[in-house]
Amino acid sequence: MKKSPKTVLAENVKRMMDARKWSQSELGRQSGLGQSTISSILIEKVDTSIDKVEMLAKAFKLPTYALMIPDLDEAMFKHNGLGDI
Known part of the structure; x- marks a missing residue:
């Protein structure tokens, strides 16, 4: 079954947070977003603007589109010099 964009984003943000052991x-400190906004994204409560996705991606040192890839494999981005944990 195809995952919704909200689900893909939430799963990838959780995965990136876990990899860095970030709360x-x-x-929020790294991205400039409020904790309540991040919480809403993680529980798939809001439609997230591309600007906010970009802020999250910058915090993770990933291209913006990467957070919208289902089952994101960050190792692929690191290997190609596009991301960094």
Whole structure:
């Protein structure tokens, strides 16, 4: 079954946070987004603007589109010099 964009984004943000051992508060500091916004994204409560996706991606040092790839494999981006944990 195809995942919704909200689900893909939430799963990828959770995966990237876990890889870095970041809390929602830390992701907020790194991205410039409020903790309540991050919480809403993680529970798939809101439609997230591309601007916010871009802010999250920059915090993770990934291209913006990467957070919308189902089952994101960050190792692929690291190997190709596009991301960094």
